[in-house]
Amino acid sequence: MPELPEVETVRITLLPLLMNKKIVSVQLLYDKMIVNNTPESFTSRLVGQTFRGIERRGKYLIFILSNLKMISHLRMEGKYYLKDESIPIEKHEHVIFTLDTGESLRYHDTRKFGTMELLEFNQISQTGFSSLGFEPFDDEFSWIYLKEKLAHSNRPIKGGLLDQSVISGLGNIYVDEVLYSSKIHPARLCSSIRDDEFKKIAENSKVILEKAINLGGASVHSFSYGDGITGRFQNELNVHTHADEPCNECGYVIEKMKVAGRTTYYCPNCQRM
DNA sequence: CAGGTCTCCTGCTAGC
DNA sequence: TGCTAGCAGGAGACCT
The missing domain is CATH 1.10.8.50 (Helicase, Ruva Protein; domain 3)
Incomplete structure (x- = not known):
C-alpha cells in the first residue's frame, strides 16, 4: 500500500518521463474511479493538456497540466506505467493517456480503489485532499x-x-x-x-x-x-x-x-x- | 462533533 | 484437485 515515501518515489520517477508531453487521447475503462466529474467530461477536458509538473501532498499525486490539475490517489495498488501505445492494454489498466510521443501513460489498479479528480487551478477538491493535515516535513509541523x-x-x-x-x-x-x-x-x-x-x-x-x-x-x-x-x-x-x-x-x-x-x-x- | 462500522474490489490463502 | 469462505486495506458513506 503506497504511503508518502512510495508516492514520492512514483512522483520522482514519473516526472522526467512525462514533462512537456501532451495528451492526445484518453481511454477510461473504469468509470467509478473518477471523482466529481462525468467520465465524458473527464476524458474530453484532458485532451490537449500538456504535463507541466507533478507535485505530491500526503499520499496524493498532483499532475500539473496546462490549465488543469489532476489529483490521483493510488490507494492500495495503483501504479503508473509508461508504455509504447502499440502495446496491448492489460487486464487491470483502467485509464490510458495516449501522448504525442507515441507513448501512453497507463494507470493500473488491481483492486480498483484508486481515484482521480480533475480540477481547475483554483478549484477546491471534493475529497479528503482538501482537509489534509500537515506532513512531517512541513515547517508548521511540530x-x-x-x-x-x-x-x-x-x-x-x-x-x-x-x-x-x-x-x-x-x-x-x-x-x-x-x-x-x-x-x-x-x-x-x-x-x-x-x-x-x-x-x-x-x-x-x-x-x-x-x-x-x-x-x-x-x-x-x-x-x-x-x-x-x-x-x-x-x-x-x-x-x-x-x-x-x-x-x-x-x-x-x-x-x-x-x-x-x-x-x-x-x-x-x-x-x- | 466524535467515533465506530460497513463498503468498495480482487487476489490470495486456508480449509475441506 | 477444485471449490469456497474469509481476509486485507484508505478513505468515504453512513450510523449512533
Missing part, C-alpha cells in the same frame, strides 16, 4: 501541532496517526514503525500520550519517512512499482509484517492485533500499555 490535534481524542493513537486530516502521509506500515520507534503501544488512547511521547512521534515520523524516501520506499505485500523500480525500505521494517519474529531491541516475540480496524504489529515488551 509535536505541539500533533498534541493540539490529538490530546483531546479518545481514539487509539494508531487511529489518530492514520487520520490524514491530523497528519498526512502515514499509512498502516509507517504508523506501526513510528510507534515502535517511539516505544508506544498502538492501542494507547491519544488522550494518554505525554508531551515527551508526542515529541518522539513527531521526530520519528520525520526520520522514518526521510529514510524510506532515500531508500525508494517499501515494496510490501501487494504493492510494488512499475518499470523495474523496487523500494528497499521493507528491509528496514522493525515490526510491520514481522509477527512471531523476535524484536530487534529486546528479543520478545512481535505480536499482531487489530487496532482501529487495522492489522497492527508491535512489540509487547518495548511498547507497553
